[in-house]
Amino acid sequence: MSLVKPTAKAYALYIIVVLLVVAGFAGVSPDALFPAALVLVSIVATSRGIAEREHERLTMVRLEASLEPSTVQEGWPATITVRASNNGNSDVVVVLRETSNDQRATVEPEEYLVELGPGEETLVEFEVRAAPGLHVLGRIEALASDPLGLFEATLVVDKRLFLYVIPSTVGGGGVSSRLERHGVEEVYSRLYRGVSLEFYEIREYVPGDDPRRIVWSATARTGKLMVREDLVELSAKTHMVIDLSREMWIGEPGNTPGDHAMRIALTIARILARGSSVVGFTIFDGEMWRIEPPQHGGKAVQRLAAWLSSYDPYASRRRVGFYRAVRESSVYAGPSLLLVITGPGVFLEKYPLEKLAEAVASHPGKKLVLFVSPEPKSERARRVLEALKVEYQLKSMLERVAPVVFVEGSSRLGALVKAIVPGLAP
Numbered sequence: 001m002s003l004v005k006p007t008a009k010a011y012a013l014y015i016i017v018v019l020l021v022v023a024g025f026a027g028v029s030p031d032a033l034f035p036a037a038l039v040l041v042s043i044v045a046t047s048r049g050i051a052e053r054e055h056e057r058l059t060m061v062r063l064e065a066s067l068e069p070s071t072v073q074e075g076w077p078a079t080i081t082v083r084a085s086n087n088g089n090s091d092v093v094v095v096l097r098e099t100s101n102d103q104r105a106t107v108e109p110e111e112y113l114v115e116l117g118p119g120e121e122t123l124v125e126f127e128v129r130a131a132p133g134l135h136v137l138g139r140i141e142a143l144a145s146d147p148l149g150l151f152e153a154t155l156v157v158d159k160r161l162f163l164y165v166i167p168s169t170v171g172g173g174g175v176s177s178r179l180e181r182h183g184v185e186e187v188y189s190r191l192y193r194g195v196s197l198e199f200y201e202i203r204e205y206v207p208g209d210d211p212r213r214i215v216w217s218a219t220a221r222t223g224k225l226m227v228r229e230d231l232v233e234l235s236a237k238t239h240m241v242i243d244l245s246r247e248m249w250i251g252e253p254g255n256t257p258g259d260h261a262m263r264i265a266l267t268i269a270r271i272l273a274r275g276s277s278v279v280g281f282t283i284f285d286g287e288m289w290r291i292e293p294p295q296h297g298g299k300a301v302q303r304l305a306a307w308l309s310s311y312d313p314y315a316s317r318r319r320v321g322f323y324r325a326v327r328e329s330s331v332y333a334g335p336s337l338l339l340v341i342t343g344p345g346v347f348l349e350k351y352p353l354e355k356l357a358e359a360v361a362s363h364p365g366k367k368l369v370l371f372v373s374p375e376p377k378s379e380r381a382r383r384v385l386e387a388l389k390v391e392y393q394l395k396s397m398l399e400r401v402a403p404v405v406f407v408e409g410s411s412r413l414g415a416l417v418k419a420i421v422p423g424l425a426p
Contacts, residue, residue: 003055003154004048004051004052004055004151005152005154006048006150006151006152007145007150007151007152009148009149009150010044010150010151013040013043014044017040017041017044020033020034020036020037020040021037024037044150047146047147047151048146048150048151050147050151051145051146051152051153052153054092054144054145054146055144055153057088057090058092058142058144058153058154059155060086060087060088060092061084061085061086061087061088061092061094061116061142061155062083062084062085062087063082063083063084063096063140063142063155063157064082064083064157065080065081065082065138065140067081067137067138067161067162068081070161070162070163070164071163071309072163072165072166073165073166074130074131074132074165074166074168074263075129075168076129077127077128077129078127078129078130078163079125079126079127080098080125080126080128080137080138080161081123081124082096082098082125083121083123084096084114084122085116085120085122086117086118086119086121087119089118090118091115091116091118092115093114093116093144094113094114094142094143094144094155095112095113095114095142095143096112096140096141096142097110097111097112097140097141098126098137098138098139099140100135100136100137100138100139101139102130102135102136102137103253104131104133104135104253104254104313105128105129105130105131105135105163106130107127107128128163131165131254131259132165132259132308132309132311133165133262133309133310133311133312133313134162134164134165134309134310134311134312135162135163135164135165136160136161136162136163137161137162137163138159138160138161139156139157139159140156140157140158140159141155141156142155142156143155164309164310165309166266166308166309167262167263167265167266167308167309168263169267169270202215202218202226202228204224204226204227205224205225205226205227209227210227213227213228214227214228215227215228237277237278237279237280237294237333237334237337238268238272238277238279238294238333238336239280239281239282239294239330239332239333239336239337239339240265240268240269240281240339240341241284241289241325241329241339241340241341241342242262242282242283242284243261243284243319243322243340244258244261244262244283244284244285244286244311244316245284245285245316245317245318245322246286246316246319247318247319248261248316248342248343249313256313257343258313258316258343260372261341261342261343262308262311264341264370265304265341266304266305268339269301269304270301273296273300273301278294278295278296278300279294279295280292280293280294280295280300280329280332281303281304281307282325282328282329283307283308284322285315285317286317286318286320287317287318287321289325289328289329290307291328292304293332294332294333322342322356323355323356323359324359326340326356326359326360327359327362330360330362330363333363335364335365336365336366337366337368338363338365338366338367338368339367339368339370340356340360340367340368341370341372342369342370342372343371343372
């Protein structure tokens with residue numbers, strides 16, 4: 001698709017011409033104003049004629065776009081490569097731009113100036129960095145203008161390139177050693193320690209420990225009774241309900257509650273997967289939900305990463321019936337942990353909060369609600385929840401349901417650890 005359109009400069013000249021003509025007819029120096037208006041009209045007409053010729057040359061330019069790679073980890077770049085070739089017999093000077101207007105993606109550089117002789121071709125590359133989820137890119141514009149910049153000839157090619165961005169884990173591109181040592185994996189494993197052939201750690205004896213666990217060599221070395229604590233090879237189960245409704249995407253792109261919820265969910269899944277646990281999840285988009293039955297570690301992480309990287313926040317809907325998604329998901333969780341990851345909007349109305357509380361309370365196993373907010377210290381959210389407890393007398397219900405923990409952004413390792421511990425501790 002190609003066209004010629006006036007720029008802001010051209011519209012400014014149109015206005016000046018009209019004002020000159022009106023002033024001339026009003027008797028203000030018509031001998032001077034009318035010739036000036038004619039000169040400006042001739043300049044505009046000449047510029048348009050030049051732009052029309054540039055348009056004809058532009059129609060002979062062929063644009064092809066490709067994206068590599070199509071799936072990236074958050075924080076890593078993808079590259080849009082544009083091949084521009086001149087199939088005409090005249091030189092062409094064009095400006096190339098990527099104009100998909102995806103607010104959750106950054107494209108650099110903003111434009112390229114390309115000069116093509118007859119039969120020549122060139123390659124230009126745009127680097128793309130994007131927030132988690134699905135992005136539709138590849139709308140390429142080639143622009144040529146007259147010397148005064150009054151008119152632009154535009155050639156548009158819409159290739160529709162799909163970029164899938166996998167959320168990063170908490171702490172950067174991977175699970176940090178700090179989170180490994182003090183985070184979810186350690187706390188989770190404590191639920192399933194017992195006597196087995198797999199060595200876990202040596203610690204000081206406490207009343208009630210099995211005497212068969214005493215390690216006499218360590219006891220002699222330290223002068224204190226030391227016991228061995230083993231890890232039972234047991235496949236534990238967790239089911240996550242991830243709220244990705246429209247209310248979760250309000251805020252700065254890349255720093256919305258939805259972005260943080262994605263990162264936290266994938267972090268938890270990856271850590272639990274290393275302990276051979278079984279993980280299932282539910283993706284809630286506002287009105288509908290997609291349930292993935294529990295699968296063993298690696299498969300669950302792959303499925304979750306695929307779902308999150310292909311999720312389009314622009315297609316999300318307003319939150320309706322979240323409690324129904326939680327209630328249905330609890331069936332897949334069985335007697336184990338039900339982990340609900342949601343954000344600000346769920347606590348703003350009485351009825352949805354009551355229904356969510358009832359749905360989580362009906363789950364027979366352990367449960368935990370994570371409230372994710374990018375706001376520092378989530379003071380506003382805390383005040384809202386406290387007000388709801390008082391006004392709607394929900395305190396006893398919420399305490400019966402689960403700990404409701406506030407996580408101020410997914411970069412806070414300490415907040416994440418503190419959030420997980422209450423739900424997993426015996």
